[in-house]
Each structure stands twice: as C-alpha cells, then as structure tokens.
Amino acid sequence: MTKKGKLIGIGVGPGDTELLTLKAAKVLETVPVVFSPKSSKEKESIALSIVRPVLEKRKDYKRLMLVEPIFPMIEDKAELEKVWTSASEMIAQYLDSGRDVAFITLGDSSIFSTYSYVQKKLIGRYEIETIPGITSFTACAAARNEALVEQNDILTIVPKIDDRLEDILDYSDSIVLMKASRNTSKLENTIEEKNRPKEIYSVQNCTRENEKIIEGFSNEKPYLTTTIIKFGDD
Numbered sequence: 569m570t571k572k573g574k575l576i577g578i579g580v581g582p583g584d585t586e587l588l589t590l591k592a593a594k595v596l597e598t599v600p601v602v603f604s605p606k607s608s609k610e611k612e613s614i615a616l617s618i619v620r621p622v623l624e625k626r627k628d629y630k631r632l633m634l635v636e637p638i639f640p641m642i643e644d645k646a647e648l649e650k651v652w653t654s655a656s657e658m659i660a661q662y663l664d665s666g667r668d669v670a671f672i673t674l675g676d677s678s679i680f681s682t683y684s685y686v687q688k689k690l691i692g693r694y695e696i697e698t699i700p701g702i703t704s705f706t707a708c709a710a711a712r713n714e715a716l717v718e719q720n721d722i723l724t725i726v727p728k729i730d731d732r733l734e735d736i737l738d739y740s741d742s743i744v745l746m747k748a749s750r751n752t753s754k755l756e757n758t759i760e761e762k763n764r765p766k767e768i769y770s771v772q773n774c775t776r777e778n779e780k781i782i783e784g785f786s787n788e789k790p791y792l793t794t795t796i797i798k799f800g801d802d
C-alpha cells in the first residue's frame with residue numbers, strides 16, 4: 569500500500585521573503601505539491617509572492633505541482649464550508665497518492681488563517697506538521713522599533729468591531745486591529761474617545777517594498793493594514 573503523504577502548513581511571514589523560517593524554506597525547496605489559496609482568479613496570492621523566489625530556485629521547478637484554490641472573501645458560512653471541504657478533499661487526493669503537500673499561508677498559520685479550516689478537516693486522517701511564521705503584528709511593532717507589550721501588559725487582537733469592544737478597551741494595554749481595511753469610523757471614534765492616554769499607528773504592507781507607517785488610523789486602507797493602539801496609563 570502506498571504510504572500517505574504529509575500535510576505541512578507553513579506560515580510564510582508578513583511579506584519579506586527573508587522572514588521565512590529556515591524550516592519553511594527547507595520544506596519549500598523539496599515538497600512536490602504546494603497549495604496556495606487565493607481570494608480571486610485575477611489576483612496573485614500574497615503568500616505565493618513571498619515564497620516564489622525560493623520555489624523558482626528549485627531545479628525541478630517545472631515539475632512542481634502548484635495548486636491555487638479560490639477561497640473567496642465571503643461571510644456566508646455554508647458557502648465557506650463548501651469551499652473548505654472541496655479544498656481539503658483536493659489535498660487529500662494528493663496525500664493519498666503518497667505526495668507531501670505544503671499549504672502556504674500569510675504571516676502565522678494560527679492567526680486568522682485559511683489553513684486552520686483545512687487543518688481541522690484533515691487532522692486525524694493524515695500526518696500533519698504546522699510550521700509557524702512571523703505574524704504581521706509583531707512585524708508591525710518591529711517596523712516601528714517598539715515593543716508591543718511589556719511587563720504585565722495585556723494584548724488584545726481584534727479582527728472586527730462588535731459590541732464587546734467597549735468592555736475590551738478598558739482591560740487591554742495594547743490592541744492589534746487586524747483586517748484594518750474594514751475599520752469603520754464608529755470603531756475609530758470609540759477608540760479615540762476612550763479617555764486614556766494612547767499612541768495609535770498603522771502599518772501598511774509591512775516588510776514589503778511599499779511598507780508605510782502612519783500615525784493614527786490610516787485613511788487609505790489597503791488589505792494589508794494593521795493598526796496598533798498602545799494605552800499608557802501609568
């Protein structure tokens with residue numbers, strides 16, 4: 569019987585290829601199949617653009633199986649479930665044929681990553697290894713040459729405003745607002761109006777060629793925008 573392949577989830581870091589871990593690069597130099605989800609047919613996946621220089625150096629590059637399933641940015645749970653199931657079954661076919669599959673994902677694989685849905689569907693059925701990556705928000709703090717949290721500080725990660733925000737604001741010392749392209753003025757006002765001394769900055773396209781650090785919330789909001797709020801009460 570053919571030995572089944574292994575699924576390797578790889579966090580590829582925030583943008584700069586040099587921020588790939590040695591472990592990730594080593595897998596990408598030899599793995600026979602790379603899954604690189606993207607949000608639409610037209611757009612290249614950011615994760616793929618990060619690892620491309622490593623893949624293109626491979627002597628067997630032409631034989632590499634690169635699969636780019638579409639993971640649309642929708643919120644309809646039933647539709648998403650269909651997409652995740654179909655991508656997982658596609659991966660399962662490669663694994664059943666004995667080939668290892670690398671599933672690449674932006675930043676770290678455990679933070680708002682498409683990989684986690686596939687991981688949940690395939691765990692227990694196949695061997696899985698997950699290689700963490702540098703997450704965007706630690707890269708953003710590094711770009712600013714500042715700590716994100718110190719001593720007993722509490723860090724909160726917020727992907728989207730909802731009615732829990734008001735309570736969270738009082739108990740967080742630093743807040744990472746991910747998916748900041750969806751920030752609303754309501755969210756921004758709620759934070760601005762909080763009567764605590766604070767520093768706010770936004771990083772666009774962190775560690776990429778067009779990286780920009782902006783004081784406050786950013787008016788332009790490209791997809792790769794993260795805003796960091798640091799309260800300083802004492």
Ligand SMILES: C[S@@+](CC[C@H](N)C(=O)[O-])C[C@H]1O[C@@H](n2cnc3c(N)ncnc32)[C@H](O)[C@@H]1O
Pocket residue numbers: 582583673674675676677678679680681702703704705708745746747748749771772773774775776791792793794
């Ligand atoms: C779907 S989440 C993926 C997060 C990723 N797994 C991580 O560990 O950073 C996408 C969000 O991550 C943030 N992000 C990812 N890469 C970034 C970068 N290079 N610069 C700024 N923000 C980034 C943005 O807030 C973006 O909307």
